[in-house]
Amino acid sequence: MKIQLLTLLLLLLLFPFFLHAQKVQPQLPEMPATWETSDVASTTDVEALKTWWTLFNDPVLNNLIERATVSNLNAQMALQRIDEAKASLRMVQSNYYPQLNATFSYSPGKTSFAQSGADTRYNFSGLEAGMSWEIDVFGRIRNTAKSQKESFYAAQEDYNAVMTSLIAGIASVYFDIRMEQMRLQVTQSNVLSQTEVLNMSEARFRAGLVSDLDVQQAKSLLANTEGMIPYHEANILVRINVLGALLGEYPWKLRSEIGMIGVLPDEPVGMAYGIPMDVVRRRPDIRKAERMLMAQAAMSGVATSQMLPKLYINGNFGFISEKFEDFFGQSNMLWSITPALRWDFFNGMYYNQNKKMQKILVQEMQYNYQNVVLDAMKEVDNALVCYDKSVVGRNASLKTVEAATKTLSLAMDLYKNGLTNFQNVLDAQRDMLNYADQHVQNQGLVFGYLTDLYKALGGGWDFDADQNKK
Numbered sequence: 001m002k003i004q005l006l007t008l009l010l011l012l013l014l015f016p017f018f019l020h021a022q023k024v025q026p027q028l029p030e031m032p033a034t035w036e037t038s039d040v041a042s043t044t045d046v047e048a049l050k051t052w053w054t055l056f057n058d059p060v061l062n063n064l065i066e067r068a069t070v071s072n073l074n075a076q077m078a079l080q081r082i083d084e085a086k087a088s089l090r091m092v093q094s095n096y097y098p099q100l101n102a103t104f105s106y107s108p109g110k111t112s113f114a115q116s117g118a119d120t121r122y123n124f125s126g127l128e129a130g131m132s133w134e135i136d137v138f139g140r141i142r143n144t145a146k147s148q149k150e151s152f153y154a155a156q157e158d159y160n161a162v163m164t165s166l167i168a169g170i171a172s173v174y175f176d177i178r179m180e181q182m183r184l185q186v187t188q189s190n191v192l193s194q195t196e197v198l199n200m201s202e203a204r205f206r207a208g209l210v211s212d213l214d215v216q217q218a219k220s221l222l223a224n225t226e227g228m229i230p231y232h233e234a235n236i237l238v239r240i241n242v243l244g245a246l247l248g249e250y251p252w253k254l255r256s257e258i259g260m261i262g263v264l265p266d267e268p269v270g271m272a273y274g275i276p277m278d279v280v281r282r283r284p285d286i287r288k289a290e291r292m293l294m295a296q297a298a299m300s301g302v303a304t305s306q307m308l309p310k311l312y313i314n315g316n317f318g319f320i321s322e323k324f325e326d327f328f329g330q331s332n333m334l335w336s337i338t339p340a341l342r343w344d345f346f347n348g349m350y351y352n353q354n355k356k357m358q359k360i361l362v363q364e365m366q367y368n369y370q371n372v373v374l375d376a377m378k379e380v381d382n383a384l385v386c387y388d389k390s391v392v393g394r395n396a397s398l399k400t401v402e403a404a405t406k407t408l409s410l411a412m413d414l415y416k417n418g419l420t421n422f423q424n425v426l427d428a429q430r431d432m433l434n435y436a437d438q439h440v441q442n443q444g445l446v447f448g449y450l451t452d453l454y455k456a457l458g459g460g461w462d463f464d465a466d467q468n469k470k
Contacts, residue, residue: 283376
């Protein structure tokens with residue numbers, strides 16, 4: 001009998017070494033060795049992705065992003081979620097240790113005897129400390145703690161993802177503001193040019209060289225161009241309001257800082273986009289999906305352990321006495337140590353179905369991980385294509401502006417000499433305004449797609465330091 005008990009005890013002690021959470025490895029979809037789009041100039045300085053916005057050498061942009069990382073409300077909420085996950089982890093880990101409690105009681109009472117008519121009074125007092133300790137034989141607590149730990153790491157990756165999106169969002173809005181300011185300057189420049197043409201047509205009308213039609217057409221074009229100025233000013237102010245919300249600041253404080261006049265910064269030369277596998281290592285959303293998969297795998301282990309017995313060691317120690325003066329006497333001492341085994345085998349169907357469900361959720365998380373990776377590859381490739389083509393479009397629009405400038409100059413010279421009609425001058429002015437405005441918008445597209453590319457590549461946070469910290 002003793003040998004059988006020792007064998008059973010040995011099996012209980014060794015069982016945790018054989019019972020583990022479901023082993024899961026993230027299954028990556030087939031990864032290409034390189035990106036299909038290779039027209040974008042590449043560099044080997046992947047470290048630059050961590051602070052990619054500094055490559056634009058724009059002190060205002062750098063200052064805005066530095067402030068946003070501290071004051072943005074979404075970032076602050078993400079930090080709170082990290083603290084929340086850490087507290088949850090500590091709560092689960094506390095189950096490794098015994099649960100202690102203390103109880104003090106005082107019970108005054110009276111017993112009456114009808115035959116003798118005498119009353120007996122008593123005052124019992126008790127002080128007791130209790131303990132309950134679940135011995136984690138089958139890994140329920142261990143796997144629960146592992147799942148919560150992975151959720152804690154996922155909360156950290158969620159914060160990194162928030163910061164990646166925040167930095168890209170601030171840069172995108174900032175570039176939009178500078179683009180609108182450049183469009184405003186183009187419009188104002190064309191107003192000056194069209195005013196000169198109006199003055200010239202009025203002078204020629206007074207001299208009897210042209211009809212009033214030229215004057216009225218010039219006024220119409222000038223009024224239309226002047227009407228575009230409030231539109232651009234409104235766009236600038238609206239985007240400054242958006243920027244203020246991202247910074248967690250009231251927007252009117254930014255208006256004097258940003259101003260109404262500005263230009264896009266210099267475009268960085270070369271991109272450190274690396275290979276597709278680098279994106280898997282860098283992007284916080286992929287890393288978060290992996291952590292959530294591991295957390296669910298651990299919960300599968302919890303579901304398995306719930307089908308097995310739970311071993312407890314319960315104990316108490318205290319004193320109970322009717323007299324306070326002898327309260328801590330040895331004769332009033334009480335104690336007990338009680339091993340207990342609890343097995344909810346009547347709930348076997350529930351636990352068995354829960355185990356199946358947890359395994360299904362593991363597979364679901366596996367699919368989610370693969371889906372996040374595929375989305376990341378799509379976003380990077382889209383950004384590469386759009387950035388590459390936007391550069392081509394910008395270069396083409398620059399040539400268009402240069403040709404339109406020469407056309408306007410020739411049309412005005414011919415008009416002054418009476419060799420062409422005023423309609424050619426009007427057409428040249430309209431083309432000049434439209435082409436110059438379109439060129440500025442194309443420049444803005446380049447910066448917008450470049451920002452999307454940096455974001456898609458997972459830039460904007462120190463992924464090496466974060467990994468080492470873990």
